[in-house]
Amino acid sequence: MSVPRYWRNEVPRYRLQGEECSQCGAKYFPTRPVCKCGSTDFKPYKLAERGEVVTWTTISSAPTGFEKYVPYVVALIELEDGCKVLSQVVDIAPDAVEAGLKVEAVFRKVKEDGKEGILQYGYKFRPVVE
Amino acid sequence: MRKVKIAGVGLIRVSEYWDKPIQSLFAEASMKSMKDAGIDAVDKVYVSNMGGSLMQDQLNLAAVMADSLGTPGLPATRIEAGSASGGVAFHEAVQAVASGYSDAVMVTGVEKLSDILPEVVTTGLAMAEEQEYTAYTGVTKAGIAAMIHRLYMDLYATPEEVCMMAVKSHEHAVGCKHAQYPFKMSLQRAMSSPMEADPIHMMECSGIGDGAASLILVPADDEGVEVAGTAVSTDYTSIAARQDPLEMKAIKTAADRAYKMAKIKATDIDLAEVQDDFSINGVLGIEGLGLAKPGKGAKLVNSDDVDKEGKIPVNTFGGLKARGNPLGATGIYQLAEIAWQLQGKAGDHQIPDAKIGVAENMGGMASICAVNVLRRADK
Numbered sequence: 126m127s128v129p130r131y132w133r134n135e136v137p138r139y140r141l142q143g144e145e146c147s148q149c150g151a152k153y154f155p156t157r158p159v160c161k162c163g164s165t166d167f168k169p170y171k172l173a174e175r176g177e178v179v180t181w182t183t184i185s186s187a188p189t190g191f192e193k194y195v196p197y198v199v200a201l202i203e204l205e206d207g208c209k210v211l212s213q214v215v216d217i218a219p220d221a222v223e224a225g226l227k228v229e230a231v232f233r234k235v236k237e238d239g240k241e242g243i244l245q246y247g248y249k250f251r252p253v254v255e
Numbered sequence: 256m257r258k259v260k261i262a263g264v265g266l267i268r269v270s271e272y273w274d275k276p277i278q279s280l281f282a283e284a285s286m287k288s289m290k291d292a293g294i295d296a297v298d299k300v301y302v303s304n305m306g307g308s309l310m311q312d313q314l315n316l317a318a319v320m321a322d323s324l325g326t327p328g329l330p331a332t333r334i335e336a337g338s339a340s341g342g343v344a345f346h347e348a349v350q351a352v353a354s355g356y357s358d359a360v361m362v363t364g365v366e367k368l369s370d371i372l373p374e375v376v377t378t379g380l381a382m383a384e385e386q387e388y389t390a391y392t393g394v395t396k397a398g399i400a401a402m403i404h405r406l407y408m409d410l411y412a413t414p415e416e417v418c419m420m421a422v423k424s425h426e427h428a429v430g431c432k433h434a435q436y437p438f439k440m441s442l443q444r445a446m447s448s449p450m451e452a453d454p455i456h457m458m459e460c461s462g463i464g465d466g467a468a469s470l471i472l473v474p475a476d477d478e479g480v481e482v483a484g485t486a487v488s489t490d491y492t493s494i495a496a497r498q499d500p501l502e503m504k505a506i507k508t509a510a511d512r513a514y515k516m517a518k519i520k521a522t523d524i525d526l527a528e529v530q531d532d533f534s535i536n537g538v539l540g541i542e543g544l545g546l547a548k549p550g551k552g553a554k555l556v557n558s559d560d561v562d563k564e565g566k567i568p569v570n571t572f573g574g575l576k577a578r579g580n581p582l583g584a585t586g587i588y589q590l591a592e593i594a595w596q597l598q599g600k601a602g603d604h605q606i607p608d609a610k611i612g613v614a615e616n617m618g619g620m621a622s623i624c625a626v627n628v629l630r631r632a633d634k
């Protein structure tokens with residue numbers, strides 16, 4: 126990934142920040158240029174950092190750059206504010222993941238772009254320990 | 256708008272062609288369809304291909320493929336729409352003839368996956384997903400289908416019932432000369448294969464193959480196989496952005512539009528080809544086409560209705576799972592097979608008196624979908 130492209134995504138990925146439509150209140154993560162209501166007027170929106178697993182899978186054949194993380198869990202997570210995100214779920218054995226598992230956002234390394242490329246960081250989710 | 260018919264069909268067996276470049280596969284299928292149509296020239300060619308820019312490092316593929324035919328001057332356009340490239344290219348090719356702009360159009364799908372390592376294919380497939388927030392998670396194409404598969408099982412079906420989609424496709428491929436895997440596969444064998452992305456087993460996924468398939472389109476003349484309806488639809492690319500992740504809106508919308516154009520209902524359809532690159536995707540294709548109600552697709556697959564003698568035979572030459580899935584060519588294989596059925600040229604695979612066939616070809620997790628309806632013209 127190129128430097129400007131990475132830099133553009135730093136705030137949303139590091140802070141789990143999306144946008145809220147000023148007209149209809151729809152929330153988006155990632156952000157989008159045009160709302161479903163037609164508006165292009167958005168304000169920043171910080172997503173909830175806790176939610177629960179809706180569905181998940183364990184990846185064992187990984188795309189380039191993710192090989193050394195296998196097996197890893199990717200889940201569709203519904204946050205406490207109703208927003209949904211796709212994310213890895215870490216710090217748990219794949220077999221222990223289940224629907225309804227309570228998870229929280231955590232800042233982690235995501236991948237390395239080869240030997241001399243960017244180290245990509247961002248959000249992953251881990252189980253909430255009460 | 257002119258009516259359009261399929262005048263020629265040509266294809267090669269889906270296989271691994273270590274000894275041939277992508278040009279040869281393209282030219283072989285293209286020459287076959289021209290020969291079948293009884294013509295030696297066309298006035299436009301559409302090339303459907305998904306991964307040439309990654310797998311052959313080749314941009315400007317339309318020119319390179321046209322070059323392989325040895326006829327400089329030919330207008331050529333490459334269409335890429337992920338796994339839906341074939342269905343979308345066909346949709347465009349039909350419009351070129353329907354509009355009156357072109358009188359003989361060739362649409363040839365070609366894909367060569369054996370030029371690269373399997374893990375690069377995995378990466379290539381994930382390139383059809385949005386990159387910065389979906390592929391970024393490390394999810395694969397199988398992984399996204401797996402998450403949907405799990406939701407479907409929770410509500411509607413057992414793992415075995417979904418897996419039967421792959422078993423049925425294999426049954427239909429037996430004896431198919433152009434199939435990559437023309438043999439039966441037992442439910443037990445599929446269910447005991449390793450997990451590709453749980454709950455999807457390896458033997459529920461289509462494999463890696465090279466292929467090329469070609470069709471010639473001309474103005475219709477009340478004979479042969481007509482294009483009755485053609486439509487493409489898109490959806491939010493991420494399943495996280497969809498209200499109901501189980502609802503494949505692009506399939507449904509494309510089907511509704513294509514049926515409206517063809518003036519048919521789902522119950523009028525005699526046979527269907529669906530995108531069973533994963534067993535769950537085949538089931539959702541059946542539902543999206545309206546052949547079964549939402550949640551009832553797996554039940555239909557487990558009945559004899561989808562068999563060769565059934566009410567609505569599905570994937571009559573083996574589908575993506577057994578005929579093979581050369582990505583950008585797949586949508587053209589589907590339509591070529593339906594054309595053969597409607598022409599009565601399907602040999603051992605023939606459905607008696609088939610009149611209307613439909614092909615569902617989706618890209619991403621139904622972020623784009625082409626639905627094309629073919630009809631046997633009544634004299």
Ligand SMILES: [Zn+2]
Pocket residue numbers: 146147148149150151160161162163164
């Ligand atoms: Zn809005």
